[in-house]
Amino acid sequence: MRMPGKTIFDLKDVYFSYPGNKQPVLKGIDLKIYKKEWLALIGSNGSGKSTLARLLNALLVPSQGACFIYGLDSRKAENQWPIRNQVAMVFQNPENQIVGSVVEDDTAFGPENQGLPPQKIRERVSWALKVTGLEKLSRKATYALSGGQKQRLAISGALAMAPPVIVFDEPTAMLDPQARQEILGVLKSLHNDGMTIVYITHRLEEIVNSDRVVVLDDGQIQWTGRPVELFSDCKKLESWGIEAPSLVRLWSLLFRAGLVNQEVKPDLKGIYEALCQLK
Amino acid sequence: MKFLNHLTFGQYVPTSSIIHSLDPRAKILGTICLLTGVFLVEHPSAFIIWFLFLCSVTLLSRLPFRLILGSARPVMILVLFTAFIHVFFTKGTPLFSIGFITLSREGVIMGIYMGIRLLLLVLFASLLTLTTSPIELADGLEALFSPLKPLGFPAHELAMMMTIALRFIPTLLDETDRIMKAQLARGADLDRGGLLKRLRSFIPVLIPLFVIVFQRADDLAIAMESRCYKGGTGRTRMNPLNWSMRDSSALLVSLMCVLLLSWIDRSVW
Amino acid sequence: MSIKVEELVYIYHKGTPLETVAIDGIELEIRKSEWLSIVGHTGSGKSTFAQHLNALIFPQQGKVMVENLEVDPESKDLRKIRQLVGLVFQYPEQQLFAETVFEEIAFAPRNWKVEEDRIQERVEEALVSVGLDQSFYDRNPFHLSGGEKRRVAIASVLSARPSYLVLDEPTAGLDAPGRRDLLGLLADLREKGLGIILITHDLELALSCSERIMIIEKGKKLYCGTPDEILSMLGQSHVHGLLLPDTAVLANQLRAQGWDIPLTSDERLLANKIIERVSL
Numbered sequence: 138m139r140m141p142g143k144t145i146f147d148l149k150d151v152y153f154s155y156p157g158n159k160q161p162v163l164k165g166i167d168l169k170i171y172k173k174e175w176l177a178l179i180g181s182n183g184s185g186k187s188t189l190a191r192l193l194n195a196l197l198v199p200s201q202g203a204c205f206i207y208g209l210d211s212r213k214a215e216n217q218w219p220i221r222n223q224v225a226m227v228f229q230n231p232e233n234q235i236v237g238s239v240v241e242d243d244t245a246f247g248p249e250n251q252g253l254p255p256q257k258i259r260e261r262v263s264w265a266l267k268v269t270g271l272e273k274l275s276r277k278a279t280y281a282l283s284g285g286q287k288q289r290l291a292i293s294g295a296l297a298m299a300p301p302v303i304v305f306d307e308p309t310a311m312l313d314p315q316a317r318q319e320i321l322g323v324l325k326s327l328h329n330d331g332m333t334i335v336y337i338t339h340r341l342e343e344i345v346n347s348d349r350v351v352v353l354d355d356g357q358i359q360w361t362g363r364p365v366e367l368f369s370d371c372k373k374l375e376s377w378g379i380e381a382p383s384l385v386r387l388w389s390l391l392f393r394a395g396l397v398n399q400e401v402k403p404d405l406k407g408i409y410e411a412l413c414q415l416k
Numbered sequence: 417m418k419f420l421n422h423l424t425f426g427q428y429v430p431t432s433s434i435i436h437s438l439d440p441r442a443k444i445l446g447t448i449c450l451l452t453g454v455f456l457v458e459h460p461s462a463f464i465i466w467f468l469f470l471c472s473v474t475l476l477s478r479l480p481f482r483l484i485l486g487s488a489r490p491v492m493i494l495v496l497f498t499a500f501i502h503v504f505f506t507k508g509t510p511l512f513s514i515g516f517i518t519l520s521r522e523g524v525i526m527g528i529y530m531g532i533r534l535l536l537l538v539l540f541a542s543l544l545t546l547t548t549s550p551i552e553l554a555d556g557l558e559a560l561f562s563p564l565k566p567l568g569f570p571a572h573e574l575a576m577m578m579t580i581a582l583r584f585i586p587t588l589l590d591e592t593d594r595i596m597k598a599q600l601a602r603g604a605d606l607d608r609g610g611l612l613k614r615l616r617s618f619i620p621v622l623i624p625l626f627v628i629v630f631q632r633a634d635d636l637a638i639a640m641e642s643r644c645y646k647g648g649t650g651r652t653r654m655n656p657l658n659w660s661m662r663d664s665s666a667l668l669v670s671l672m673c674v675l676l677l678s679w680i681d682r683s684v685w
Numbered sequence: 686m687s688i689k690v691e692e693l694v695y696i697y698h699k700g701t702p703l704e705t706v707a708i709d710g711i712e713l714e715i716r717k718s719e720w721l722s723i724v725g726h727t728g729s730g731k732s733t734f735a736q737h738l739n740a741l742i743f744p745q746q747g748k749v750m751v752e753n754l755e756v757d758p759e760s761k762d763l764r765k766i767r768q769l770v771g772l773v774f775q776y777p778e779q780q781l782f783a784e785t786v787f788e789e790i791a792f793a794p795r796n797w798k799v800e801e802d803r804i805q806e807r808v809e810e811a812l813v814s815v816g817l818d819q820s821f822y823d824r825n826p827f828h829l830s831g832g833e834k835r836r837v838a839i840a841s842v843l844s845a846r847p848s849y850l851v852l853d854e855p856t857a858g859l860d861a862p863g864r865r866d867l868l869g870l871l872a873d874l875r876e877k878g879l880g881i882i883l884i885t886h887d888l889e890l891a892l893s894c895s896e897r898i899m900i901i902e903k904g905k906k907l908y909c910g911t912p913d914e915i916l917s918m919l920g921q922s923h924v925h926g927l928l929l930p931d932t933a934v935l936a937n938q939l940r941a942q943g944w945d946i947p948l949t950s951d952e953r954l955l956a957n958k959i960i961e962r963v964s965l
């Protein structure tokens with residue numbers, strides 16, 4: 138796990154209720170997120186994770202408590218734009234994030250809003266499309282892209298603003314398995330290049346490579362720690378409405394039997410190699 | 417329904433040509449010029465010259481002819497309908513009558529001329545949309561309307577609305593198809609009955625579409641805000657508009673043709 | 686009583702430069718009261734295939750017979766076919782349009798000219814079979830939770846009393862508890878005699894709940910058989926891009942190393958066998 142760097146997000150006793158609803162969706166959240174960290178936020182539908190995500194780039198502000206992003210209080214209106222310049226967001230529905238009819242035009246939307254000079258925008262767009270593997274499709278019509286390609290386009294659009302942080306709100310929820318792998322591949326390379334990532338999902342298999350996991354249930358943080366620590370107790374996961382994928386359940390059973398230890402990653406490669414060494 | 421998007425409803429076809437590389441402002445103004453010109457002439461020779469003009473611009477655009485002609489297909493009904501109205505409802509020297517509808521000589525001429533004019537209108541407009549990408553069109557319109565901004569005219573907002581609307585047309589067509597199929601699977605009868613019945617039977621298609629569209633508007637607004645969108649002030653462009661000599665000459669040529677043809681038409685023919 | 690598909694071929698945009706072969710000669714018989722899953726990637730032709738089953742799309746070559754009624758544009762039995770085979774699209778809650786749940790569910794039987802005095806019976810029956818009750822009658826479908834909306838949407842297809850139910854990715858967008866509930870619902874319907882045809886890209890899901898699985902790729906039937914047969918067939922050949930469940934892949938890899946363990950995707954069985962093997 139990377140050592141914690143500078144604190145980017147600091148949520149202090151945050152409560153949030155949607156207007157008109159008396160029941161708070163978030164109840165007393167205390168959370169710090171650090172630079173270059175890949176933080177996974179996991180929880181079932183209704184746990185409040187999407188709401189929490191939207192607090193991170195000032196799309197929503199706390200009803201009670203405070204949320205500091207790069208030291209800026211998100212409740213102050215004048216901090217909104219500086220925050221959004223630093224914290225980009227990728228949402229669940231690939232279709233409803235795309236503004237332009239052509240791939241590179243859509244990717245340029247963010248930097249154009251930032252008021253950058255044309256040459257700089259072109260550089261950013263070119264780089265962003267290369268990172269997500271879409272550079273050969275730069276002039277393609279956006280409606281003709283596959284689900285995975287559309288979501289990669291959304292990531293390009295976020296990257297083109299050169300943010301140090303990207304928050305991903307269930308980016309793979311509407312994608313098929315192939316497309317999901319595409320997205321996770323992009324994330325891995327972003328993380329390796331030092332991007333701070335906040336990744337929200339209900340799929341346990343997607344957080345294997347994250348540095349830290351926070352489990353949210355019923356609007357509260359129930360648990361935090363390393364991904365491996367989470368996988369050993371599948372019953373606890375179920376009580377939070379999270380299903381462990383079959384490979385993780387297998388890992389957990391082998392762990393309890395003493396055949397694998399905590400250093401073994403609960404993915405195909407990790408378990409296979411560990412078992413081969415046993416023989 | 418993906419194929420609908422490939423019908424030339426004037427959808428942009430990227431190719432590199434002189435016409436494609438002209439500034440959209442020049443193309444928009446030029447098209448308006450030409451459209452006016454088409455309506456200012458009356459002599460058949462003038463129409464022939466306009467057709468030749470259309471052909472030469474098509475050649476310069478390096479787009480196949482059948483693509484341009486194909487774009488007229490969806491509106492042919494409208495063209496014929498308008499021609500018909502003129503044929504049968506223009507008063508003049510009667511040729512023959514069916515009941516109380518009289519076909520006049522002037523009517524036939526008017527009908528044919530109006531038909532040709534509308535056809536030329538559609539073809540020139542298609543040339544514009546086929547050679548200019550949606551974002552160029554939006555930028556062009558925004559730039560042309562920007563002198564009106566101080567008067568409160570929402571030039572940027574309209575251009576943005578246009579870009580987004582154009583972007584979502586294919587998506588909406590797909591979704592309409594999907595919802596229609598879902599309702600057909602529940603026994604809906606979407607193509608039987610008189611006009612009123614058909615309209616009513618479309619409610620199970622229209623309402624879900626509206627819901628999707630409103631949800632989309634919500635999501636899109638949030639996504640745009642997250643990408644630092646705050647309106648038109650301070651926005652730059654990756655490909656800013658660049659007026660060059662070529663654009664001035666293209667516009668000048670169009671203007672000259674219009675003036676020349678109208679003058680010849682008026683005085684000579 | 687079955688659905689018979691013979692040498693089905695379907696090509697999109699035939700004769701244009703955009704021509705795509707969606708279905709390239711598929712033979713299949715779907716028995717009444719069986720749970721068949723059709724598994725393939727996006728673009729494999731599975732959705733196109735599904736839409737032939739209730740006459741939303743017509744074969745260009747070959748035949749589709751639904752209980753001896755032919756799926757043909759000229760056929761007078763099209764409406765009968767659509768009543769026999771219910772189709773639930775992906776994200777079915779997007780097709781909701783009525784002001785009350787009752788009206789939404791009554792839509793289908795009304796379209797099939799069921800007498801008005803029998804409609805209530807149909808609505809109640811459909812609601813109960815999706816685990817809801819009469820208290821939902823007057824509620825606005827748009828104000829329900831995501832899970833409830835999906836159930837109402839499925840009920841609105843069930844109210845036509847189809848003999849077969851085709852579902853395209855019914856668990857899309859659901860989390861683990863939601864998915865479990867939905868599969869339980871389908872299992873109950875299957876108990877009552879409804880034929881279930883599940884279209885999905887998730888082989889693991891199909892393996893866990895189907896009686897038979899057909900794997901479709903590039904419009905062709907690759908394999909068809911029971912879950913065990915499918916696993917062993919896939920274990921023997923290298924199917925490109927098909928996402929075999931990780932547990933089955935692991936089992937395969939270990940077997941290649943000489944481990945004497947069964948080819949299965951069930952992690953409990955696999956764990957037991959591995960533990961057994963290691964302690965020897």
